[in-house]
Every structure is written in C-alpha cells, then in structure tokens.
Amino acid sequence: MDNFKLNYVAEGEGETILFIHGLSDNLLYWEVLANILKKDYRVIRVDLRGHGETPLGSDEITINVYSRDLKNLLDELGIDKVNLIGFSLGGAVALDFAIKYCETVSSLVVMSSFSKCDEYLKKTFTEFKTSLSGGFEEFYDYMIPKVLCPEVIENNLKELEMLKQISSKTANVEAYIKATDACLNFNVDCELSRIDVPALILSGRYDEICPTRYQENLENKIKNSKLIVLDNVKHNLLVGKNNSVISKFLNDFIKNKNVK
Template structure:
C-alpha cells in the first residue's frame, strides 16, 4: 500500500495494472479492501485504483466538516497527483454519491460510471435510517454493525454466515475510526444531485439489489431515469451489499462488458 498527501491528508491507495483505468470508491465504514475481489481479477486487463476515503481504512482525517463534495475533491486531487486524466468509476453507496458528484463537477475525467446501491438525494426515509446509524455509532462500532447488517445482507446470508459475521464485527471494531464513520453518515444529510444528473453524458450503469431496503429500487431509478445513457441492472436475492459471493462472477462479467463499450 502507498500513500499520497492530498488536501493535507495521507490518502492510502493501491494502483496496479496497465490499460484503461478503473477507479473503485468504497462505501461507509469500508476500506479499499472491499474491492479486492474485483480489482485482483481486473488488474491483468486494466489499470485499477482502489483507495481509502478520508477517515476510513488507513487514510487520515482532519477537523473539516465532511461533505460528499469534500470526498469528491479528495478523489479529484488524488487522480491529478497520480496523473490519471480519465477513468471509469465504480462506486458503492456513499462511493456512488462521490462518483456522481465527480461526474457533474469534473466531467472531463469521467469515461463511464458504475453506480451501485446509491442515492441521488437524501429523502425523509433515508434521513430516518441515517439517524438510526448516527445514534448507533455513538454507542460504538458493534452497535453500528448490528444496526446496518440487516440492510446489507439477506436473511439467508445472515444465517449462513452468522459465526463469520460475529468474528468480522469484533475484529473490525478494534480498528474502526468511529469519528470517520460518523462524518460519513453526516455527509449524506442534505445531499441532492437529482436536478443535475441530466448533465452526465457518459455511459452509466446503475446496479441495484432487488431487496435493498436502504437505497430502494425507487431511489435508484431516480438515478437511472435522469441520466440519458443509463441502464439499470437489478440483482436478485440481494440487499444493499452488492458484492456478495454469488454475484462476483456476474459483476466481473458486467464490468468487463461495460469496459468494452468505453472508447
């Protein structure tokens, strides 16, 4: 892993491979490790960039009020520092917000978008859910993990991987940056890009979980309906966490096929 000083922060990243560039942006409370299963499979054909958002993983943070636009500006400056002129961007949840914001503010950098489990605006239902997340993180990472878990995985997966998830929870709690997670939650409040989505004129995929009860299909259709060159793909038996075992091969095929369409 390598670090770059961006906006007075140390941003942790991995850049591998050659060819067209794919940049992966993770979601709330995750890290660059979330994307390993995809980046490791794609780095032989493409240049892949994975990185930790400010206040996540091994990236540092500051005392600024964190917003989606600030995350986006970090990404923009990281791309400039790495001499990446343009790329295809893949973002999950919070990461999807960030790449949509980048596409609106720096369209010259964006050749295509793959937006997973994201939202274009912070509506009243999301506000209630985020309030629950905010209250949970104040109690600690274990409480936060338990609160989000039923939004991320289907009941059959929760049961099948019950012991593993318990181990993951307590291991993650040892290093979790609670303040960074709280800032990430608060960054979503007031976010609204719906009216500017029609400015995006690059090929876009919106990938949604059929059973997502956090960023519901109706929310994600607001993205696909407002971007001209956009396709909505719905994955069966999937909630908010798109990147589950049974979807990996399908997602790799979707991304590879999408990359073939990008000039």
C-alpha cells in the same frame, strides 16, 4: 484545507478503474472484484477520509470534499481519464465527481446509491447515527441485517462475527458519523442531466437502505444509463457468485462503453 494523501492501492495496467467504497468500509471491500479486473485494467482502490488507513483530517466532511480528494489523487498520479465505480456512499461520491469533473470521467457505475437525501433516507441515516453513538459493534449488529439477506447471514455467522471483531479495532466512529452527515446534506438530483458519459446502475431487489426506486430515478435522469436489478440481494451486491457476475457486467460495459 487539509494537506494529506489518501491511502490507496493501484494494480494492473490498461484503462483506469477507480473504486469508491461505502460508509464504514475501506479499500478491502473491493478486493475480490479488483483481483478479477486487474488482469485487464489499472485498478485503483482508495480509503476515503477517516476510513481504512486514511486520516480524517480537519476539513468539514462533505461529499464534495471526498470528490476533491479523489481528483487530487488522480492529478497526483497523472491520470486524466477514469472509469468510476462507487458503492452506496461511494456511489454518491461518484455521482458528485462525474458532475464536477466531467472531463475526467469515461464511464460511471453506481451501486446501491442515491442522488439526494429525501425523508426516507433522512430517517435511515438518522438511525445510522443513533446506532453509531453506541459504538462500532452496535452499529455493525444494526447494519448486517440491512445489507445482507437472512440466508447469507445464517451461512456466514462465524465469518461475520470475526469481521466485526477485526473491524472494531480500527473503526473511526467519528468519521462514520461525519460521513453520515455528509449523506444527509447531499443533493445533486437536479444536476444528474449534466452526466453525459455511459452509466451502469446496479441495485439489489431487496435493498432496504437505498430501495430500487432510487436507482430507477438515476436511470430516468442520466440520459445514457442502464439499470440492472440483481435478485436475492439487499444493499451489499458483492455476495458469493455476484462478484463474477458483476465483473462480467463491468468488463463488458467498460470495454464497449455501451449501456444498450
């Protein structure tokens, strides 16, 4: 087992929120949302293995390894209760964590994610691996139309190109391929009923990567859960005004622990 520490940022005071990013992202993904919520909560953002400033290490990469890393971090920080928020790959990690370490979880928010890799997702993740084999920039160009609506891309061409150039300098393609393999081997669908904390599930109406049916499945199998489908977005929900909209959902949800 590797002996290393996750890179993380902790801000604010109050109940703890732990943010878990998606494939090829890092803790900066949550910056706008964290800046809103840190006024009322202790907000922790992490870089998963091989992402951002966290090393890949030598362990075989699985969703369970990501979960174990997070549990080790919380133990190190002396945190015994946490509100989990995970996006895409991070949502799968959050589900796995909530099943394996249920006593540590106060509430769960899953965004644009899935509980098992079926034939549709196998095809999707295999396409991810193919584009990654061409390097990060090819992967980036492939992914952008998958995660953002056309008008968002059109209105932010310069910023998106700049982000590609910046990200390509530090991207760990090997880690992203291993993360994709972890997704291909992920399946906790039969264990979802073990999650007994309030769960908020967020989906983009036009998500091509994890269509809304995957979030509907989560709502059906997690007994104390609620699904909210956001209009005018694909896979990436944190677009424009949605940061403030989602922060309100999260604030109300975490404060009240109520999915009704």
